[in-house]
Amino acid sequence: MREPVEARAAATPARGWLRRIGWLVLIWAVSVAVVMAVAAVLRVVMRSVGLTP
Template sequence: MPDDTGAGRVPLTRTERPTWVRRIGWLLLIWFLSVLALAVVAGLIRLLMTSAGLTV
């Protein structure tokens, strides 16, 4: 069975580490997708409320 403690791993060299630009890119991607998901859920709730006759 493989050992998952990481004891046999070789540390990443400077060239193999993700750059700060890539890290910021992932952060922005995750943020954007979460905002998009929130907008979709809010739109669905608004659609359900409108179809139930609840208007502003």
């Protein structure tokens, strides 16, 4: 017979927190990369129209 979901979740609390922290770090890293990419594109566009030296 299988264990209830609550019993399995209580057996590995550290894994659940590590997974949540991992997702948090992954989402943060991707968002930082996207902001950097947008900034690079804006820099190229601004440079091409002569707004920056």
